[in-house]
Amino acid sequence: MQYLFVGAGQAGTQIVDQIFAHDNIDLRAEAIAFNSTIQDLERLDNIPQERWYGISRNQGLVGGTERGFEEQVTGGFGQTPTASDEVMKRNEGEVGRVLDEVYAELEADPSTLQYAFIFLGFGGGTGCGIAPHLAREIRSYSPSEMDIIAVGVLPNTQLVDATGWEDDDDAGGGQITQCQNTVFGLDNLETEVESIVLVDNQRLALDVAQGNEFSDYNRYVADAFLDIVLGAERERTGGDLDVQMQDVDLQDLVRFIDGDGFRAGYATLGRGVRQTESLLGYLTPGKIGRRPIRETELIADAIDRQTLDGFTPTDAESAVAVAQAPAWCWNEKEISLGAVYDELLYYCSDANAGWAVTKRNLASVTTAFRFERENLDRIAEIERIAEREGST
Ligand SMILES: Nc1nc2c(ncn2[C@@H]2O[C@H](COP(=O)(O)OP(=O)(O)OP(=O)(O)O)[C@@H](O)[C@H]2O)c(=O)[nH]1
Ligand SMILES: [Mg+2]
Structure with missing residues (x-):
């Protein structure tokens, strides 16, 4: 296994699910879903239950097929990333245990892992709080050098704009809180990954964002991400190609979107x-x-x-x-x-x-x-x- 796709929270797991809907997804890629809400995990069509991990306040990371999964993973950090951040701090090392399980089951060698892609929504409580820990622990798990690219959703803020900057988060549908979470998430994540790819829900019409009608946007993001990441690595001799051209591989791509070594590129x-x-x-x-x-x-x-x-x-x-x-x-x-x-x-x-x-x-x-x-x-x-x- 060369590429690890990790979904964190609802937005993150939905986008990874969409990526794995492609039947030509690389055989060297594996998906893992982390969330605190069982209902969200049950909505995944393309990530099997053996790859689900629940975040539980009391039990840390609980595997989707472990006994007691349903009782332990009782739902949400209600837009409070500091709470899920705490849970991950208390359970440091658990991500390594998860990776041990995945590798043992695949009978694969952890040193083959070269790239991890972590998907999350910055506005919520789960993905935003856990993603920096996932990145750090995945990197320390891998015996070889690896690159980590995060793909993070920015919140729609059109309601805050529309209400003229009033100090009332309810009028903004929680959008002020989502912006606070985003700043917390960006600050914590940018020192853990090579690059943060931004997916801005502001590009959606307000009613689409409010109605949680994300499937078209998720499909667009999944297609674009796959094209740029795996397109660069895909077979180039699919037809009888007579022309000689330079190509971009994943390493080149990462170099182009990488930050300065201390902080992610955006x-x-x-x-x-x-x-x-x-x-x-x-x-x-x-x-x-x-x-x-x-x-x-x-x-x-x-x-x-x-x-x-x-x-x-x-x-x-x-x-x-x-x-x-x-x-x-x-x-x-x-x-x-x-x-x-x-x-x-x-x-x-x-x-x-x-x-x-x-x-x-x-x-x-x-x-x-x-x-x-x-x-x-x-x-x-x-x-x-x-x-x-x-x-x-
Ligand atoms: N583009 C896109 N955005 C989404 C999707 N699902 C949720 N969002 C947005 O992502 C942000 C974070 O929300 P969630 O992913 O639901 O939060 P979470 O990580 O599950 O955390 P909790 O607050 O604990 O539920 C919010 O701004 C949502 O509107 C999705 O499938 N696609
Ligand atoms: Mg959620």
């Missing part, structure tokens, strides 16, 4: 995608129905659909893109990696681009831009809201 994701063939093309063998690919359009879409509100590409420190297309597109130079790279350079002077082959009739460009925390206005906004009095 990254955002965006994906632009087009069909390479019209419906006719699906039905007719040969070249009928093929559509021209415009790299500028794909990048423009990827930029429009960044997972951060107020995204400003020219503030980025570095940028990386993975372009995917069917083999014929590469062979016939229908898509050019050079064009993708030039587009990226337009926004950011420190850029890199890699390519991958897909068997689907799709061309996509998935980007990650890296920022310094200080240059992200959206985090500054969340910090300002957090300083308002909230009912905590």
